[in-house]
Amino acid sequence: MSARPDIPVYEVFSQKDALSFATHVGSVRAPSPEMALQLAREAYFRRESAFDIWVIPASSITHGRDFRHTLPSAPETKAYRMPQGYDNGPLWKKFKAHAQTIEDVAKEMSNGRSD
Amino acid sequence: MKNSLEAFVDRIELGEKVEATDWMPDEYRMLLIKQIHMHGISEVMGAYPEREWVSRAPTIQRKLALNAKIQDEIGHGQMLLRLAEDLSSVYGRGREDLMNDVLEGRVKFHNVFHLEAPTWADAGVIGFLVDGGAIITQAMLLNSSYAPYARMLKRIVAEESFHMQLGESEVLALASGNDAQRQMLQEAISRWWPAMMFFFGPRTMGPSAQRMMYFRIRTLDNEELRQRFINRYVPRIRALGMTIPDSDLRQDPSSGRWIYTDPDWDWFSRVVHNNDGPMSGARLALRRQAHDGLSWARQANLYATSEQSRQGGVL
Amino acid sequence: MKHPTTIQITALKSLILAMADDEWMMGDRGATWLALTPDLEEDLAMSSISQDEIGHAALLYTLLEELGEPGADTMVYERGPENWHHAVIAQHPTHSWAEWVVRRYCYEVFDDIRRKALARIPYPPLIASLKKMDAEESYHLLHFRSLMSMLARGGPLSRSYVDTAILADWPLLADLFEWGGRDEAWVLWDAGQLAPSAMRSAFDLVVQRDLIAWELEWPGPVRVADRAARHHDNSKTLPELLQHMREVRHIALAGNW
Numbered sequence: 001m002s003a004r005p006d007i008p009v010y011e012v013f014s015q016k017d018a019l020s021f022a023t024h025v026g027s028v029r030a031p032s033p034e035m036a037l038q039l040a041r042e043a044y045f046r047r048e049s050a051f052d053i054w055v056i057p058a059s060s061i062t063h064g065r066d067f068r069h070t071l072p073s074a075p076e077t078k079a080y081r082m083p084q085g086y087d088n089g090p091l092w093k094k095f096k097a098h099a100q101t102i103e104d105v106a107k108e109m110s111n112g113r114s115d
Numbered sequence: 116m117k118n119s120l121e122a123f124v125d126r127i128e129l130g131e132k133v134e135a136t137d138w139m140p141d142e143y144r145m146l147l148i149k150q151i152h153m154h155g156i157s158e159v160m161g162a163y164p165e166r167e168w169v170s171r172a173p174t175i176q177r178k179l180a181l182n183a184k185i186q187d188e189i190g191h192g193q194m195l196l197r198l199a200e201d202l203s204s205v206y207g208r209g210r211e212d213l214m215n216d217v218l219e220g221r222v223k224f225h226n227v228f229h230l231e232a233p234t235w236a237d238a239g240v241i242g243f244l245v246d247g248g249a250i251i252t253q254a255m256l257l258n259s260s261y262a263p264y265a266r267m268l269k270r271i272v273a274e275e276s277f278h279m280q281l282g283e284s285e286v287l288a289l290a291s292g293n294d295a296q297r298q299m300l301q302e303a304i305s306r307w308w309p310a311m312m313f314f315f316g317p318r319t320m321g322p323s324a325q326r327m328m329y330f331r332i333r334t335l336d337n338e339e340l341r342q343r344f345i346n347r348y349v350p351r352i353r354a355l356g357m358t359i360p361d362s363d364l365r366q367d368p369s370s371g372r373w374i375y376t377d378p379d380w381d382w383f384s385r386v387v388h389n390n391d392g393p394m395s396g397a398r399l400a401l402r403r404q405a406h407d408g409l410s411w412a413r414q415a416n417l418y419a420t421s422e423q424s425r426q427g428g429v430l
Numbered sequence: 431m432k433h434p435t436t437i438q439i440t441a442l443k444s445l446i447l448a449m450a451d452d453e454w455m456m457g458d459r460g461a462t463w464l465a466l467t468p469d470l471e472e473d474l475a476m477s478s479i480s481q482d483e484i485g486h487a488a489l490l491y492t493l494l495e496e497l498g499e500p501g502a503d504t505m506v507y508e509r510g511p512e513n514w515h516h517a518v519i520a521q522h523p524t525h526s527w528a529e530w531v532v533r534r535y536c537y538e539v540f541d542d543i544r545r546k547a548l549a550r551i552p553y554p555p556l557i558a559s560l561k562k563m564d565a566e567e568s569y570h571l572l573h574f575r576s577l578m579s580m581l582a583r584g585g586p587l588s589r590s591y592v593d594t595a596i597l598a599d600w601p602l603l604a605d606l607f608e609w610g611g612r613d614e615a616w617v618l619w620d621a622g623q624l625a626p627s628a629m630r631s632a633f634d635l636v637v638q639r640d641l642i643a644w645e646l647e648w649p650g651p652v653r654v655a656d657r658a659a660r661h662h663d664n665s666k667t668l669p670e671l672l673q674h675m676r677e678v679r680h681i682a683l684a685g686n687w
Contacts, residue, residue, distance in 0.1 A: 004410060006209035007417060007469070009197070026267070027197050028471050029210055031416035031580065032423070038573050039471040042478045043193060046186070063136045162465035169461050173679035173687040174503055175488050178461075179481055185464055186477035193470040210469075235678040293682045401466065409468035409527050411591070415584020416468075422583055 009058040010036035012043075014050045022054055030055075127331050132262035135201045143330050146323060147261055148202050150332055155195030156217045157224040158188045161245075163398040164228060168238040180281050181238065187274045194267050201263070214406050218399060220390055226383050227310050229392025236289055236296075236303035242282020244307050248314050248344050250275045255340065260331040290355040297356075304352060305360040311348075312375060313383040315341040345373040434553070441615035442553060443497055444515070445624070448609050448660055449544065450490035451516035454506065456537060457483030458675070459523065468527065475573060479534075482566040489559050496555060507679050511668045515660050519602040523667055528591035531581055532599050535574040536637065540606050542571055543632045547623035575640070582644035589646075596641075596649060603652045605659030607633070630654070 007029040013022040025044045030036035036055040045053070064071045079085035089099040117125070120140050133139055139147075162185045169185065172178035200209050216222040227245050232238060253272050259265045289300040316324065316337035327333045345364075352359055361376045386392035390399060434442065460480030467473045491502035499505065514521075519537070524530050545567065549560050581592050607626040616624040623629065634651045641648040679687065 004211040004414065005417060006211055007413060009200075026194055026270075028193075029197075029469065030471065031420040035416070035420075035576055035580075038569075038576060039475055041569070042474040043190060043471060046183075046190075046474075046478065063134075065134055066136055159465065159470065166461075166464045168678075169464060170458065170674060171676075171678045173507075173681075175484065175506060177687060178458075179484055179488075182461055182464065182477060182481050182484070186474060186481070189465055189470055189473045189477070193474065196470065235681075288686050292685050292687075295681050296685060299681075405466045405468065411587055412468040412527055412581065412584070415588030416580045418585040418588070419580040419583040 007031055010040070010055040011058050011061060012036070012040040013054040013056070014045070015052040015054075016048075017051045020051070022052070027058060028055075033057075124330070127260045131260075132265070133260055135198075135263050142326065143332075144202055144205075146327050146330060146332055147264070148199055149323060150327060151195050151202070151264060152199040152213060152216070152222050153224065155192045155199055156213075156222050157228065158195060159192035160217070160224040160228040160398060160402065161188050162192075163401055164230070164232040164394070165238055165241060167232060168235055171235065173235065177285070184242065184278050184281055187278065191271050191274070194271070198263050198267060211410075214402075218403050218406065223387050226313050226387050226392070227307070228398065229386045229390070229395045230306070230310055231393050234299050234303060236286075236299040237306065239282060239285030239289060239300070240303040240307050242278055243286045244282075244304075244311050244348065245314070246275060246278045246282050247348060248311055250279060251340055251344050251347070252315070255335045256333060258331075258334055264332075286355070290357070300355075301357050304357050308360050309378040310383070311344065312341065313378040313380070315344065317380060318377075342373055345375060349373070435618075437612065438615065438618060439497060441612055442551065442556070443494060443499065445548065445551075445609055446490050446493055446497075446556065447499075448515045448517075449548070450487045450494065450505075451514050452520045452537075452541075452606075453483045453490065454487035455516045455520035456534070457481070457485075457487060458671075459521070460534075463530065479570050479573065482563075482570065486563050486566075489562065493555055493559060507676050508683075511672055512662065514663060514668065514672075516663065517603075517606040517608075517660060518663055518665065519599065519606060521663055521665070521668055521671065522602060523671075526591070526595060528581060528588075529595040529598055531574060531577045532592060532595040533602075534570075535578045536599060536603060536633075537606070538567070538571040538574050539636050539640075540603075540629070540633050541567060543623075543629050543636075547621060547629060550621035550623060551619045578640070579644055582646050592646065596646065600649045601653065604655035607652070608655050608659040626655075 008031070009027050010030055010033065011027045012025050014025050015022040028036055028039045028043050030039050033055055037053060040053055040055055075081075083101070092099045119138075123140055123143070127133070133143075165181065165185050165188075169178060169181050172181050196210065196213055199213055203209065203213065213222070217224065225245075227241070232241060250272065253268050253275065256268050257265055257272065259268070286300065289296045318338050320328075320337050324333070324337065328336065349359060349364070363374060363376045366373050386395065390396070457480045460476065460483060463473075463476050463480070465473055467476050487506075488502045491499075491505045494505070495501050500508075519533060522533075524533060545560050545564065549557055551557075578592075581588050583589075607630045609624075609626070613625070616622055623632070630652055638648045
């Protein structure tokens with residue numbers, strides 16, 4: 001053990017643009033949150049921009065892997081939660097109409113905006 | 116019932132990855148620390164031979180690029196040290212201890228960074244050959260069983276691709292320069308070639324390197340890495356009209372394997388194990404100057420912020 | 431300034447050259463801290479700052495080239511020591527971290543004032559360059575302010591290093607505020623902020639306020655330099671630095687590097 005105390009660790013997260021969620025990129029040692037932001041900038045963003053950067057004391061993070069039962073796994077038996085759990089196409093056909101998906105709607109709406 | 120070590124190895128063999136806070140066998144943790152600590156410290160020590168040439172870089176663009184490259188290496192050191200620190204926290208060891216280890220000879224660094232870099236061409240050849248060798252090793256580690264290391268290496272390899280282009284650009288400029296420039300380049304290649312043959316380690320791997328293969332921390336053996344390096348760089352060096360200082364170097368036509376003269380294994384081992392190379396002392400002195408000489412400044416930062424928080428303010 | 435007069439061009443050049451040389455020297459000296467600052471994270475920040483300064487110098491030398499001067503590499507690698515116009519403090523070697531932090535803090539405060547003053551000159555290429563520099567420079571000022579603030583409050587040992595550094599640097603600050611142009615020039619541009627006395631008092635104001643906030647002793651206003659300042663950095667270290675800087679390039683001066 002060293003006689004010299006260590007400088008605290010901050011985990012660094014970045015949000016690339018306004019519509020992205022923040023993602024973990026690494027960590028820095030810094031004496032204060034503001035210094036952590038100053039130092040993270042040159043440690044992890046020398047070649048890219050960011051919409052926002054978060055720094056969080058590493059000691060404040062709780063990992064799900066330390067509490068395994070809290071970790072999610074994709075259920076195999078809950079098809080009713082999924083669009084694939086429904087097969088409306090043949091029925092729509094009977095009523096002489098087409099099935100639709102949310103992707104079709106989203107596409108039409110974004111086309112509508114940009115036109 | 117399998118014991119926990121066997122179950123762990125089974126999972127790794129299935130391609131499962133390990134995270135920092137996961138349970139892991141002590142041996143696995145120790146091997147990771149050994150590997151990542153050495154890798155990180157080598158990146159930091161790699162800054163010293165090249166920084167000698169920043170102030171003398173022959174154009175503004177070269178000066179900027181060399182600064183940026185050395186900065187990346189320190190950045191790699193920082194990211195890797197952080198990983199080694201996280202792994203070492205169970206032993207109560209952090210940045211201060213891991214940085215002290217190099218000053219007290221408890222962690223080794225790559226043989227190449229113990230050697231002299233007496234001309235501008237050495238800066239170029241370090242970028243060309245040493246970074247080239249490091250890229251081969253690091254690309255192999257991208258599939259490491261330790262996920263934080265593999266993730267960080269993705270980032271590191273992406274930055275190394277700039278180093279590769281920069282090193283080649285410096286070397287290409289010298290190779291297309293005047294006689295003095297070409298001679299400088301030849302001398303640097305001759306100086307660095309044997310060191311590069313040592314760089315990948317002995318033909319028969321030591322016990323801990325073998326255990327790293329077992330745990331899939333690394334995935335290729337020393338000789339395989341060296342063969343790939345030779346295969347990639349021999350044609351390039353020859354294309355530049357430069358000579359490789361090994362008259363026995365040739366490719367076996369049937370196996371495709373390269374036959375090469377052994378570097379002076381004993382000499383290089385002493386250099387690495389005892390910090391006994393021509394520049395080991397000088398480079399460690401610089402590291403000591405920063406780490407010990409300026410520890411007061413790190414402590415001052417801590418003092419200032421703890422005072423501040425005691426007084427309830429923000430800095 | 432659609433058709434600048436000869437007087438204006440001369441004044442403009444001397445202002446830009448002084449700034450370019452300051453930035454070059456700060457960047458080049460700053461790069462000697464590579465892998466030698468107190469911690470790895472700080473190495474990264476400091477290296478970016480040095481690269482920024484060298485980049486700014488290159489940008490400003492290019493402006494001079496557009497005004498008829500030689501190109502950036504020629505300015506850096508072939509100009510005689512008598513033709514450099516940086517302030518003495520920019521070239522002064524330093525080996526002490528506290529001194530470097532104090533020096534850079536002072537320089538960043540000064541540089542901020544200077545850029546704002548220069549932005550009043552209606553010369554679009556200069557204004558565009560200043561704009562490019564601003565984003566990076568505001569980080570520099572912030573960072574050195576943070577470092578100063580922490581060293582000042584970093585306990586008795588750190589505090590004593592800072593006190594010593596301030597006393598060592600203070601006499602060297604004077605010629606930062608001088609420039610080679612004729613005094614009438616800023617009247618032509620309606621840029622009274624460019625007058626050395628105006629820049630000096632703006633600097634004194636900011637620094638005095640900061641030092642008091644950090645509970646450091648303010649050594650008083652910066653002394654007035656004689657007007658020949660910035661024309662000659664007579665120190666022995668300048669020719670040594672230039673020779674060292676040029677050692678490689680001079681192996682093949684006309685060559686490809």
